[in-house]
Structures are given as structure tokens and as C-alpha cells.
Amino acid sequence: MRRWNGWGDEQFSLSLPDSGQDFLSDRIGPGRQLGNATLEAVCDQVPASRLPEHPAIHTDAETRVRHARGQSLEDWLAMRSGDFGPFPDGVAFPESGDMVRELLAFAKDEDLHIIPYGGGTSVAGHINPVDHGRPVLTIDMGRMNRLLDLDEDSQIATFGAGTPGPLVESQLKPLGYTLGHFPQSFELSTLGGWVASRSSGQQSLRYGRIEQLFAGGTVESPEGTLTLPTIPASSAGPDVREMVLGSEGHLGLITEVKVRVTPIAEREQFHVLFFPDWEQARTAARRLVQQKIQLSMLRLSNATETETQLALAGHPKQIGLLETFLGWRGVADGKCMMTLGLTGSKAQYSAALKQLKALTKSYGGVYTGTYLGNKWAEKRFTMPYLREALWDEGYAVDTLETATDWNNVDHLMHTIESTLRDGLADEGKRVHVFTHLSHVYSQGCSIYTTYVFANGDDHDTTRRQWQRLKQSASEQIVHNGGTISHQHGVGKDHAPYLPVEKGALGMALIRGLGRTLDPDQRLSPDTLYAWNDKESS
Ligand SMILES: Cc1cc2nc3c(=O)[nH]c(=O)nc-3n(C[C@H](O)[C@H](O)[C@H](O)COP(=O)(O)OP(=O)(O)OC[C@H]3O[C@@H](n4cnc5c(N)ncnc54)[C@H](O)[C@@H]3O)c2cc1C
Known part of the structure; x- marks a missing residue:
């Protein structure tokens, strides 16, 4: 069963190896363990639902608790403290487009707010209810989870939007x-959520971001059904399909998603290389993508992330042997780890491996084979469980991500890192910060930064400290040439920073789209932009 107050399946957990605990304690001091509210105690706080009875709507306390929060650090602290804030008044689980239309009509009759809910994995406050006086109905798309059609000629699959x-x-x-x-x-997020929040998968170098994969589908809006035809390319005016991407629930409920699929590749392996320093590693990453070598993934950890990953991996003996080997090859302190995915036919795979080895060698790269890379791939969807292990040791962890052009990568990365690292110095607190480049493009790349700090005296103090860090780093991102999000979307947490990026006219266009399909402003209040804020465009 899914954890009600954290990530994933409650039967599964990870623990922090001793080497990881020692490393963190050395960097940021001992952790501070805080208590965990019980499900019973939280359910007891849930107020009576304001919704009239409806056969498809669940109003029991536990279902409402389980849909009240996403997965940001602030959500985590809310779930662990029991201080949740507003709960949805009810949750519906439609099984068809007809049911969604019927729920939209009910919402109009009863003057409700609606929150479309996919997997609830938002890390930016998207699906959290807010109290603007109207009752809140959350619509969980999880029962619309089937493959409905596969057109093999066009390689287009149609799925229910709630498919995880x-x-x-x-x-x-x-x-x-x-x-x-x-x-x-991946374990919990859904097709509809990926489309609505412009998600990016780890192998987007081969398959593309969701923008490239989303071919069309159906959206049920308060004003009617929007059908997006699957056309390979078109010059027929602005692309309505593009308007649905990143709409974060404002245009309606996406019920069917048509996606471009690919035959399973003959060969796939993940390889790891180490570089002597960041300058050479970052240049090699840029050259690999600009030379269009056929990779499916490129992830480059900076020196602190490399050191942290090796410490958290456990197995100090094997890591010691690896470091000795790298030392002989001139790769020691300051080393940076690059993980590369190679996916394709046998011929494509061999050609790409040869090309990447030749290119990276000229930047001092030391190739170590597939062992570490395949281990990473094996565990890549379990890493989110580490948050639980860190929490148990008394540490809070969060991530920030952005993207920028290559000529600004170092400046932006250093600015984000130093802002976070020094962000709580006036409270006598150290923050451990590290970064990797997670998605690379010819023009630039995403920057993905993780920060860890020991919990404060209580949940509230920890939340306030997180808010300080998040706010100052977000301001630095948008004022230093970065986007407020490369892949996590806007939600409520990033909404204050969006106007810097889009400008007043851009925001007016975005609001205008919402107003056209949702004139009563029922959908996704305060996500993407403030609810009922008619004046500020
Ligand atoms: C541990 C962890 C790792 C993550 N890694 C990544 C990553 O690698 N790449 C990445 O892109 N993101 C990542 N995320 C962020 C998150 O998973 C994505 O934003 C994802 O796209 C959200 O999908 P979801 O189905 O959970 O949507 P939800 O969180 O339920 O909703 C997100 C938004 O989409 C809207 N929405 C959802 N379904 C529909 C629908 N059917 N119709 C209309 N609107 C809808 C919601 O109203 C909301 O505004 C990560 C999050 C966590 C917690």
C-alpha cells in the first residue's frame, strides 16, 4: 500500500549506510530526529465535508488526507507534523470521460473548485487544496489506467490519462x-500529470521530453470537450496541443493521452566515466551532445555530488579500490562522475560507444565500464526512498532544478549552490549542497541541485528554514538567466517567480487560455497563477 505520509510503497524502505551517516555528520553536523504524526491523529482533524452527497465522491477522512499533499519538502513536513492545512472536501475516481463530464457539471451546479490529480507526485504544491471559500473536489484519474489502442503503423499508443x-x-x-x-x-506519476506539468524523463536524449512524446488526446473542460488530433507536423496556426502541455489542470481534465512510442531497442547499457575536474567534464558533456553522438542519457555530477554519491553508496572497500585505480590515471580530488546511457540497435550502440570513448579521452575522461552505470539504472526509481532514511536520521532533503544556456551554466550553478550553502549561516547552520546536469541539449542543459540540512528544533522551524532556502535560491535562478523549472513545473511554489520569466503579456496569454475553457475559475486554484487575480496579468 502507498505511504500516506511519504514516498512510495510502505513495504519498501532504504537505509543510510554508516559511511553516509558519517559523511553527513562531518559536513553538516548530527541530525535531529523529529516526531511523526499518526494517520489516526490526522484523520481526526479532518473537518466535515462541505459537499452534497454524490455516489462517485468519497468524503471519508482517510481518502481526503491521502489527497491533500504532494511530495515537496514542505508537503513532507506537513505530513510528518500533522499540520496539513486544507483538505479536499471529497475525492472522485472517474473511470471514463463521461464520468469526468458529469463531475464537471456537478462542480458547476455546486460552485466547487476542482483539482485534477494524477499520481500526486508534484514537488511544487500543484495538487494541494487552498481555501477560497468554495468546497474543493479532487479528481483522481488513477482508474483511467489502460492502454486503449496501439496504431503500429504510426507508432502511436492511446492511454487513459491516469496510467502510471x-x-x-x-x-x-x-x-x-x-x-x-x-x-x-516513474513509480507513481502518470501520463496526464507528465503532460500537464511538462515532465522530462531520464532518457529524454533518445526519446524526447513529454512535449515530443505527447501526440494528442482528449481534454474535458468546463466549456466542453477539446479533441487534439494526432498530426505529425503542422503549420496551421498556433498549436493547441502545445497549450495543453504545462497547463497544470487549468484547461480541464486530460482523459486520454496519445503518445509516440518506439520499438524496444536491441541493446541498452549504462556506462560510467570519471573526469579530473569540472571544467573538462562539463566541456566533454557539451561536446558529446553537440556532436550528436547517439546517447539516451547523460548525467554529469559535479565534484561534491560525486564525493557524496560515493560516500552514500556504502561498500567503502570497493569504492577505495575504484579511487586507487582512478588515482593511477590522474583522477583524484575534484573528480566528476558522468553516467551515460547507450540505447539502440547493436550497430548504433557500438558506434556510439566508440565515439564517446574517443571524445571523452581528449578531456581526460577515464572509462570504468558498465558496472556502476547499470547499478545506477537498477536503483534509479528507488532513490526517492532515501528521503525516508535521511528523515529517520534527522535530516531534511530537497532539490531544485532549472535550465540555462551553456555559457551561463557555471555562473548559475555556483550562484544556486552558494546561495543554499550560506542560506542558514546566520542561524549557525550548515547546508550540504551538490549538483548534477541531468538533461543536456545542444544549446544548454538543466541544473539539478540537491540540498540537505539537519532538521531544526521542530517541524515549524525546519519548514521556515526550508522556505528561506527555497525562496532565496528561486530568486537567484530567475534573476540569473535560469527558468524557474526545467521539469517539475510551476504549481503554487514557483508561481510567484513565473512573471519574471514570462513577462506581463506572457502571463496575460496564459491566464487567457485558462479563462477561455474555465471562465468560472474552478480549476487548479493558485497553481500556475493566483486565483481570481483579475488585475495582475
Ligand atoms: C521523487 C520525485 C522525483 C521526481 N522526478 C522527476 C523527474 O525526473 N522528471 C520530472 O519531470 N518530474 C519529476 N518529479 C516531479 C513530478 O513527478 C512530475 O511533475 C510529474 O509530471 C507529476 O505527475 P503526477 O501524475 O504525479 O501529477 P500530479 O502531481 O498529480 O499533478 C501535477 C499537475 O498536473 C495536473 N494533472 C495531473 N493529472 C492531470 C490530468 N489527467 N488532467 C489535467 N491535469 C492533470 C495536476 O492538477 C497538477 O497541476 C519528481 C517528483 C518526485 C517526488
């Missing part, structure tokens, strides 16, 4: 296809 990652792949695999969309939240 594992069910997308397990329904395509026997037919010989993959979608190839693997966000780290």
Missing part, C-alpha cells in the same frame, strides 16, 4: 514497444 509509469511500460512491453519516459517519480 510502470503500467505504461508493462502494457507496451509485450507488444514490443516502449514510451521511454522515465522520470525519477
Whole structure:
């Protein structure tokens, strides 16, 4: 069963190896363990629902608790402290587009707010209810989770929008296809959520971001059904399909998603290389993508992330042997680890391996084979469980991500890191910060930064400290040439920073789209932009 107050399946957990605990304690001091509210105690706080009875709507306390929060650090602290804030008044689980239309009509009659809910993995406050006076109905799309059609000629699969990652792949695999969309939240996040928040999967170098994979589908809006035809390319005016991407629930409920699928590749392995320093590693990453070597993934850890990953991996003896080997090859302190995915036919795979080895060698790269890379791939969807292990040791962990052009990568990365590292110095607190480049493009790349700090005296203090860090780093991102999000979307947490990026006219266009399909402003209040804020465009 899914954890009600954290990530994933409650039967599964990870623990922090001793070497990881020692490393963190050395960097940021001992952790501070805080208590965990019980489900019973939280359920007891849930107020009576304001919704009239409806056969498809669940109003029991536990269902409402389980849909009240996403997965940001602030959500985590809310769930652990029991201080949740507003709960939805009810949750519906439609099984068809007809049911969604019926729920939209009910919401209009009863003057409700609606929150479309996919897997609830938002890390930016998207699906959290807010209290603007109207009762809140959360619509969980999780029962619309089937492969409905596969057009093998066009390589387009149609799915119910609530299909989560594992069910997308397990329904395509026997037919010989993959979608190839693997966000780290793959276990729980859904097709509809990926489209609505412009998600990016770890192997987007081969398969593309969701923008490239989303071919069309159906959206049920308060003003009617929007059908997006699957056309390979078109010059027929602005692309309505593009308007649905990143709409974060404002245009309606996406009920069917048509995606471009790919036959399963003959060969796939993940390889690891180490570089002597960041300058050479970052240049090699840029050259690899600009030379269009056929990779499916490139992830480059900076020196602190490399050191942290090796410490958290456990197995100090094997890591010691690796470091001795790297030392002989001139790769020691300051080393940076690059993980590369190679996916394709046998011929493509061999050609790409040869090309990447030649290119990286000229930047001092030391190739170590596939052992570490394949281990990473094996565990890539379990890493989110580490948050639980860190929490148990008394540490809070969060991530920030952005993207920028290559000529600004170092400046932006250093600015984000130093802002976070020094962000709580006036409270006598150290923050451990490290970064990797997670998605690379010819023009630039994403920057993905993780920060860890020991919990404060209580949940509230920890939340306030997180808010200080998040706010100052977000301001630095948008004022230093970065986007407020490369892949996590806007939600409520990033909404204050969006106007810097889009400008006043851009925000007016975005609001205008919402107003056209949702004139009563029922959908996703305060996500993407403030609810009922008619004046500020
Ligand atoms: C541990 C962890 C790792 C993550 N890794 C990645 C990553 O690698 N790449 C990445 O892109 N993101 C990542 N995320 C963020 C998150 O998983 C994505 O934003 C994802 O796309 C959200 O999908 P979801 O189905 O959970 O949507 P939800 O969180 O339920 O909703 C997100 C938004 O989409 C809207 N929405 C959802 N379904 C529909 C629908 N059917 N119709 C209309 N609107 C809808 C919601 O209203 C909301 O505004 C990660 C999150 C976590 C917790």
C-alpha cells in the first residue's frame, strides 16, 4: 500500500549506510530526529465535508488526507507534523470521460473548485487544496489506467490519462514497444500529470521530453470537450496541443493521452566515466551532445555530488579500490562522475560507444565500464526512498532544478549552490549542497541541485528554514538567466517567480487560455497563477 505520509510503497524502505551517516555528520553536523504524526491523529482533524452527497465522491477522512499533499519538502513536513492545512472536501475516481463530464457539471451546479490529480507526485504544491471559500473536489484519474489502442503503423499508443509509469511500460512491453519516459517519480506519476506539468524523463536524449512524446488526446473542460488530433507536423496556426502541455489542470481534465512510442531497442547499457575536474567534464558533456553522438542519457555530477554519491553508496572497500585505480590515471580530488546511457540497435550502440570513448579521452575522461552505470539504472526509481532514511536520521532533503544556456551554466550553478550553502549561516547552520546536469541539449542543459540540512528544533522551524532556502535560491535562478523549472513545473511554489520569466503579456496569454475553457475559475486554484487575480496579468 502507498505511504500516506511519504514516498512510495510502505513495504519498501532504504537505509543510510554508516559511511553516509558519517559523511553527513562531518559536513553538516548530527541530525535531529523529529516526531511523526499518526494517520489516526490526522484523520481526526479532518473537518466535515462541505459537499452534497454524490455516489462517485468519497468524503471519508482517510481518502481526503491521502489527497491533500504532494511530495515537496514542505508537503513532507506537513505530513510528518500533522499540520496539513486544507483538505479536499471529497475525492472522485472517474473511470471514463463521461464520468469526468458529469463531475464537471456537478462542480458547476455546486460552485466547487476542482483539482485534477494524477499520481500526486508534484514537488511544487500543484495538487494541494487552498481555501477560497468554495468546497474543493479532487479528481483522481488513477482508474483511467489502460492502454486503449496501439496504431503500429504510426507508432502511436492511446492511454487513459491516469496510467502510471510502470503500467505504461508493462502494457507496451509485450507488444514490443516502449514510451521511454522515465522520470525519477516513474513509480507513481502518470501520463496526464507528465503532460500537464511538462515532465522530462531520464532518457529524454533518445526519446524526447513529454512535449515530443505527447501526440494528442482528449481534454474535458468546463466549456466542453477539446479533441487534439494526432498530426505529425503542422503549420496551421498556433498549436493547441502545445497549450495543453504545462497547463497544470487549468484547461480541464486530460482523459486520454496519445503518445509516440518506439520499438524496444536491441541493446541498452549504462556506462560510467570519471573526469579530473569540472571544467573538462562539463566541456566533454557539451561536446558529446553537440556532436550528436547517439546517447539516451547523460548525467554529469559535479565534484561534491560525486564525493557524496560515493560516500552514500556504502561498500567503502570497493569504492577505495575504484579511487586507487582512478588515482593511477590522474583522477583524484575534484573528480566528476558522468553516467551515460547507450540505447539502440547493436550497430548504433557500438558506434556510439566508440565515439564517446574517443571524445571523452581528449578531456581526460577515464572509462570504468558498465558496472556502476547499470547499478545506477537498477536503483534509479528507488532513490526517492532515501528521503525516508535521511528523515529517520534527522535530516531534511530537497532539490531544485532549472535550465540555462551553456555559457551561463557555471555562473548559475555556483550562484544556486552558494546561495543554499550560506542560506542558514546566520542561524549557525550548515547546508550540504551538490549538483548534477541531468538533461543536456545542444544549446544548454538543466541544473539539478540537491540540498540537505539537519532538521531544526521542530517541524515549524525546519519548514521556515526550508522556505528561506527555497525562496532565496528561486530568486537567484530567475534573476540569473535560469527558468524557474526545467521539469517539475510551476504549481503554487514557483508561481510567484513565473512573471519574471514570462513577462506581463506572457502571463496575460496564459491566464487567457485558462479563462477561455474555465471562465468560472474552478480549476487548479493558485497553481500556475493566483486565483481570481483579475488585475495582475
Ligand atoms: C521523487 C520525485 C522525483 C521526481 N522526478 C522527476 C523527474 O525526473 N522528471 C520530472 O519531470 N518530474 C519529476 N518529479 C516531479 C513530478 O513527478 C512530475 O511533475 C510529474 O509530471 C507529476 O505527475 P503526477 O501524475 O504525479 O501529477 P500530479 O502531481 O498529480 O499533478 C501535477 C499537475 O498536473 C495536473 N494533472 C495531473 N493529472 C492531470 C490530468 N489527467 N488532467 C489535467 N491535469 C492533470 C495536476 O492538477 C497538477 O497541476 C519528481 C517528483 C518526485 C517526488
